[in-house]
Amino acid sequence: ETGVTQTPRHLVMGMTNKKSLKCEQHLGHNAMYWYKQSAKKPLELMFVYNFKEQTENNSVPSRFSPECPNSSHLFLHLHTLQPEDSALYLCASSQGPDITDTQYFGPGTRLTVL
């Protein structure tokens, strides 16, 4: 238990569906991250939020839409996804925006797009 929770743990959706992934951290951290993890590939940083403000968007397609209502919660809204978007989506948090701060990860959401 790392103090970062994610729901759902597993999600299967069609290409026309709309769904949302939720992340919550109980560590009092100020920075939160979304990563995509595909088999045998490096972690891909998608979005970074610091004090609820988005500070990083790594050329992520607009079918992924993040939302950070407060420092403890982070959402990833999904719509009209493609099969190649199937992956493990990991949320992480850290004390501050300094990347040398240790990141604490949630267990991930395993997403399958049919």
Place this chain on the structure above:
Amino acid sequence: GQNIDQPTEMTATEGAIVQINCTYQTSGFNGLFWYQQHAGEAPTFLSYNVLDGLEEKGRFSSFLSRSKGYSYLLLKELQMKDSASYLCAVSDSNYQLIWGAGTKLIIKP
């Protein structure tokens, strides 16, 4: 471009020692992380090196050579629970983490 290289898979025997290497080419360097990830679980922090040398933490040690762009994670007295993927990540000049694809470590009795 920026690149992190680590072996895809390694196999070792319970009770033995294994060394997982990581080489990197990045624009700048602000430290190197090692994370452990068991199948289906979250990556968890193992170590952070920013200065050259060896950092020991129980059965795990991490070494860094900045001049060679090289690090290794050393696991001693291997246990079955050490079967996992080990991820190497480097913080570049923009303080962005560049990740390796991970090394899957298989421990055999």
